Amino acid sequence: MDTKYRMHLLVCGGTGCIASKSSQLIQLLKEELEANGLEKEVQVISTGCFGFCEKGPIVKVLPDNTFYTQLKPEDAKEIVAEHVIKGRYIERLLYVNPETQEIIRDAKNMGFYRKQMRIALRNCGFINPENIDEYIARNGYSAIAKCLTEMTPSEVIDEVKKSGMRGRGGGGFPTGLKWEITSKSISDQKYVVCNADEGDPGAFMDRSVLEGDPHSVIEAMAICGYCIGANKGIVYIRAEYPLAIKRLKIALQQAKEYGLLGENIFGTDFEFTIDIKYGAGAFVCGEETALIHSMEGLRGEPTIKPPFPSVSGYLTQPTNVNNVETFASIPVIILKGSEWFASIGTEYSKGTKVFALAGKINNVGLIEVPMGTTLREVIFEIGGGIKDGKKFKAVQTGGPSGGCLTEKHLDLPIDFDSLTAAGSMMGSGGMIVMDEDDCMVAMAKFYLEFTVEESCGKCAPCRIGNKRLHEMLTKLCEANGVEEDLDLLRNLSVVVKDTSLCGLGQTSPNPILSTMENFYEEYHAHVFDHKCPSGQCQSFRRYYIDAEHCIGCMVCARNCPTNAITGVKKQVHIINQLICIKCGVCMEKCKFDSIYLN
């Protein structure tokens, strides 16, 4: 029997925190504890993501719930000497509320956690993802046991249908219905596929679930297999997620050793195995038909639906594709019941949704909130508001396929339908927050750059149309836009949307259309007023020398990389606008503040 520890130190072992040296921190904490003879009293656990990535690496001390942030490996000594041995809180490592400057010791009192409700992330930051026993202690594998021993496949499907669960990958298709359709397809061999090809820039929901709680996905895939009559599961995961892959492999191995995967699971004749297939990180492979082709060894290109994968998918067999987060929620639905799940959320969007908060927001990180939570709550209460006290301008939801929402949408309850109605979409859950310094035209250009890169090139509207859209946006940002471009941009966007083959092209112009809808004045200003209102587009910048202050020291002229500044010593200098590349070096170097922007 192992020792029972009186104190637990939970250390975040997600990709973000590991990048900030949390592995070394864990190592040093263990060494320090050993040096003080405390290794039998205090346990150090490497967990999945706590979500509070902005302030990582994070250590949570239990039982007192003390939350230490932004730790460095060298802090290990102090934590053991002060907190573990003497019970004193280390004030300089505690979280400080950026708005009130108040120190918060207990994670429970942080606005970031107060409004959250964690279903898919229930075990992230709580268990050691590399230890199957800890998952079992949190009711793990009880859901599959219940399904196999007490329920028929159609009863399980009914339960999932009644819960109102909709696919978390972006489409929002009812999960139970998808399972039912696949279960009705007749075939000797069916497949369950987990889509872990998370491609939106700034999104890391699926990665965190797989890193923090891989068993929940494994369990749910087996449940799905039982429902649809499949004995093979495949996780399609991008190779850029090495930690998620490593933990998933460990989890698969442990599940196999316990007999929770393989033949005769829980003494029944149900059999299920899971393989991993690696993707090369192509955005389009998140689309289910492209994903299936990639798994088959073909080019990752989508094909027209129907036939849907539930009829003819992997190796032309019926295949059920669900996203990581969808799977992670399933065991809870089975154990707590569909009614419980359906009581959370809005009328047509049930349960909770994980969002990755990024951009100009104080608390960058991973959150999970009930459907129907407003954008204001997410951005200002959980997210802690906009960085550096700047003004909120817009939030991009749904990644490159989504749209931007503005101040007038702040009180909108977030769910699948409300976001679509507002001209954006839920997508997989990326939320990029922009402040007053961000140019919306440049933002649209950024996303188009991404879709141009990621378009597989199979259909002309997406391959050529997006390219042309990107060129027009570049023209606007480089101060060369003309009036006709605006109409053309809008018309072509609509054509690309209407005529593209798959979801990538059908949604890629959304950032343009929604910014044109909500921030038309910025497009107008780029063309007609020849300026970028937020000042982000460099081409519109004009640097001038203030003749009253310039003393002719020549520092700016000497530092200008293009020799655009001319002037004689002790006389006022002049910037030649035709040669100036707007790098701003002159302004930086001038000691007399005599260079200004228009």
Next chain:
Amino acid sequence: MSKIKSLDDLRKIKAIVEEKMKLRENSANSEIHVQVKVAMATCGIASGAKTVMEFMIEELEKRNITALVIQTGCMGYCFAEPTIEVTMPGKDPIVFGYVDTSKADQIIEKYIKRGELVDGIIPKNYESI
């Protein structure tokens, strides 16, 4: 690792590991449990606070009381060490001084189980965050 062949096998593992992880579950719901803070600064440790803490952890468990035993720094009552602060759910914390194992035993039996006060209460003279 032996195989899990039935729900019972699963429950057995669950029961064992759950026990080890109880501290984490309880901490997540700290407000509904009894909280015992043991002052463990130099003065406390020198007067035997560690023995008291270990006694509390073991005995509370043996007597089936779910409690969080938290080690804290100096509470300022160095004259009365070891000191412990007991917070019953929904009630104000009460500080007891000169706690040895027999006093700790009384505190569990009288105060924590039945809500009766015991000798040695120190009036609290601070507020904590």
